[in-house]
Amino acid sequence: MSQAQIIDAKLIAESLREEVGREVARLKTDHGLTPGLAVVLVGEDPASQTYVRSKGEHSKAAGMHSVTHRLPDDTTQADLLALVETLNRDPAIHGILVQLPLPAGLDEKSVINAIDPAKDVDGLHPMNAGYLAQGLPALVPCTPTGCMVLLERTLGSLSGKRAVVVGRSVLVGKPVAQLLLAADCTVTIAHSRTQDLPAVCREADILVAAVGRPRMVKADWIKPGATVIDVGINRVPFDNPEQAAAGKTKLVGDVAYKEALAVAGHITPVPGGVGLMTVACLLQNTVTAAKRIAGIEA
Numbered sequence: 196m197s198q199a200q201i202i203d204a205k206l207i208a209e210s211l212r213e214e215v216g217r218e219v220a221r222l223k224t225d226h227g228l229t230p231g232l233a234v235v236l237v238g239e240d241p242a243s244q245t246y247v248r249s250k251g252e253h254s255k256a257a258g259m260h261s262v263t264h265r266l267p268d269d270t271t272q273a274d275l276l277a278l279v280e281t282l283n284r285d286p287a288i289h290g291i292l293v294q295l296p297l298p299a300g301l302d303e304k305s306v307i308n309a310i311d312p313a314k315d316v317d318g319l320h321p322m323n324a325g326y327l328a329q330g331l332p333a334l335v336p337c338t339p340t341g342c343m344v345l346l347e348r349t350l351g352s353l354s355g356k357r358a359v360v361v362g363r364s365v366l367v368g369k370p371v372a373q374l375l376l377a378a379d380c381t382v383t384i385a386h387s388r389t390q391d392l393p394a395v396c397r398e399a400d401i402l403v404a405a406v407g408r409p410r411m412v413k414a415d416w417i418k419p420g421a422t423v424i425d426v427g428i429n430r431v432p433f434d435n436p437e438q439a440a441a442g443k444t445k446l447v448g449d450v451a452y453k454e455a456l457a458v459a460g461h462i463t464p465v466p467g468g469v470g471l472m473t474v475a476c477l478l479q480n481t482v483t484a485a486k487r488i489a490g491i492e493a
């Protein structure tokens with residue numbers, strides 16, 4: 196049985212972070228500009244704490260100005276909006292990321308909408324989503340950009356390929372579909388109401404799974420030789436009943452990885468796949484935002 200090639204996201208993310216580091220150094224030397232990233236974490240969600248720590252560490256490692264604001268669970272909407280406003284006005288900050296999800300009681304949409312679109316390195320502000328939909332220069336969400344970098348470095352041109360995106364979230368599904376369309380793929384967005392989802396997925400040369408359901412995409416949903424990008428990061432009990440009973444958990448994707456290996460041409464693992472690209476693309480977005488704000492050509 197043939198075996199899929201595992202896409203080396205670790206290597207690709209490292210090379211992208213190095214590229215960003217070199218550009219940061221150049222901006223400092225040539226323009227006296229240090230790109231600055233502010234990350235805001237509200238509450239104590241353990242996964243969010245891990246992601247935010249990683250964003251802080253990698254932005255510092257790339258030579259950026261990096262600040263992390265950790266706010267308590269009971270932060271009010273007004274306090275959070277006031278912090279966003281302060282960061283909007285801070286000339287040392289070029290990128291603002293409010294880690295999601297926010298604790299219950301806080302309105303994510305109005306917080307995202309309060310971020311200056313020029314500093315919206317998450318690409319979630321409706322203005323950036325609109326620019327992306329119209330094919331105009333935008334700050335594009337990091338995980339979808341990461342998917343595209345992996346696809347382009349694996350396959351080269353994506354032109355004319357059939358792409359199926361499973362999931363229609365604002366954070367991943369919709370923007371990745373826009374990016375695939377911009378790369379001249381023929382794109383289908385599938386979701387929970389799609390009829391005969393396995394058959395739709397089997398049409399894909401490129402299958403992007405972004406639903407947040409552990410191991411939902413089975414081997415027989417995959418066209419032989421297809422490229423599978425697994426965006427899911429789901430925490431599940433260990434398969435071994437003794438370890439599961441002891442409360443041990445692990446991370447798995449939206450794709451039944453082991454069985455998919457026998458069918459796909461290329462596939463991303465979880466962990467160690469798309470997730471690694473998100474931070475690298477965040478750093479890249481921060482550099483892009485800093486250059487645009489400073490009026491420096493890309």
Ligand code: GUN
Nearest residue numbers: 292293294295296317338
């Ligand atoms: N939570 C999970 N992924 C993301 C992301 O890309 N951006 C933000 N702000 N929060 C997230």
